[in-house]
Amino acid sequence: MPELPEVETVCRSLRQTVVGRTITAVEVRLPKIVHRPEAEQFCQLLKQQNIADVARRGKYIIIKLEAKQALVVHLRMTGKLLYESCEIKPQKHTHVILSLDNGYDLRYDDTRQFGTMDLVPENQLQQLPGLNALGLEPLENSFTLEAFSNILKGKHQKAKSFLLDQRNIAGIGNIYADEILFQARIHPEDTTSLITAPEDVEGLWFAIRDRLCQAVDHGGSSIRDYVDSFGQAGRFQNYHKVYGRAGQPCITCGSMIESIKISGRSTCFCPNCQPRRVSAG
DNA sequence: AGTCAAACCTGGGCGC
DNA sequence: TGCGCCCAGGTTTGAC
Numbered sequence: 001m002p003e004l005p006e007v008e009t010v011c012r013s014l015r016q017t018v019v020g021r022t023i024t025a026v027e028v029r030l031p032k033i034v035h036r037p038e039a040e041q042f043c044q045l046l047k048q049q050n051i052a053d054v055a056r057r058g059k060y061i062i063i064k065l066e067a068k069q070a071l072v073v074h075l076r077m078t079g080k081l082l083y084e085s086c087e088i089k090p091q092k093h094t095h096v097i098l099s100l101d102n103g104y105d106l107r108y109d110d111t112r113q114f115g116t117m118d119l120v121p122e123n124q125l126q127q128l129p130g131l132n133a134l135g136l137e138p139l140e141n142s143f144t145l146e147a148f149s150n151i152l153k154g155k156h157q158k159a160k161s162f163l164l165d166q167r168n169i170a171g172i173g174n175i176y177a178d179e180i181l182f183q184a185r186i187h188p189e190d191t192t193s194l195i196t197a198p199e200d201v202e203g204l205w206f207a208i209r210d211r212l213c214q215a216v217d218h219g220g221s222s223i224r225d226y227v228d229s230f231g232q233a234g235r236f237q238n239y240h241k242v243y244g245r246a247g248q249p250c251i252t253c254g255s256m257i258e259s260i261k262i263s264g265r266s267t268c269f270c271p272n273c274q275p276r277r278v279s280a281g
Numbered sequence: 282a283g284t285c286a287a288a289c290c291t292g293g294g295c296g297c
Numbered sequence: 298t299g300c301g302c303c304c305a306g307g308t309t310t311g312a313c
Binding site: 002003006059074075076077078112114115116129130164166173174175176221223224225226243265266 | 304305306307308309
Binding site: 076114155224263 | 282283284285286287289290291292293
């Protein structure tokens with residue numbers, strides 16, 4: 001479910017609610033969600049800590065604590081961070097509960113149990129596996145056309161694989177990869193080495209920012225599970241042009257949207273609007 | 282270096 | 298109603 005726009009929406013909602021609060025109690029109901037430290041120590045270390053800030057890097061949520069520790073949460077497919085009254089009964093898939101000092105809880109809920117939590121000293125964030133290998137942050141000012149061109153240049157991946165590879169650009173998942181490639185009129189199986197024309201490179205760079213920004217503005221996309229920390233669904237699914245539209249006519253040209261598999265991921269595209277590039281010769 | 286399949290899990294949707 | 302199968306927004310690992 002959650003890609004950059006959804007994770008950003010969760011972070012924004014958490015900033016309104018949990019920053020400044022104190023964690024009064026911690027309950028880990030499914031220990032495997034907590035990677036480090038071991039669950040018992042995790043609870044001990046979090047208790048009585050004050051929440052200083054909430055940040056995002058790629059698809060990671062970083063809850064910063066005043067004692068210079070950071071709680072790093074990855075939602076994977078079905079994870080949710082919910083801000084709920086402690087009087088509401090925890091659900092079947094509520095795995096971690098942080099009780100706050102105002103009668104509310106910050107709860108981690110995850111049907112498929114793929115998500116992770118790590119509590120690390122803030123100065124060791126850069127060593128956390130996964131977080132330490134992330135590429136450019138696409139909504140930051142540092143994501144310039146030049147920086148983007150430089151990473152594109154050295155790669156020989158399929159365009160779709162390039163966008164999904166978190167070491168290149170952080171935060172893009174299956175939905176937005178398809179939407180970005182449609183806007184940039186690039187075939188998902190074209191290798192990045194074919195994307196050399198300046199207008200193509202700039203078009204792709206622009207599409208990345210544009211699709212992600214638009215999605216953030218609409219509170220992300222809710223396909224099945226995603227909600228923000230208030231339990232609110234996103235609205236950007238209403239603006240998807242190719243994702244989930246296989247067999248339906250293209251919004252731009254009326255051709256049938258096709259669905260193929262690229263490294264196991266379903267990929268929707270318009271064969272007319274996104275023609276294959278052919279290498280010279 | 283790049284690609285792919287499998288693994289981690291539960292639940293929804295489909296065909297029979 | 299129920300069973301079996303396939304599918305799902307992510308990441309890591311190991312094999313080719």
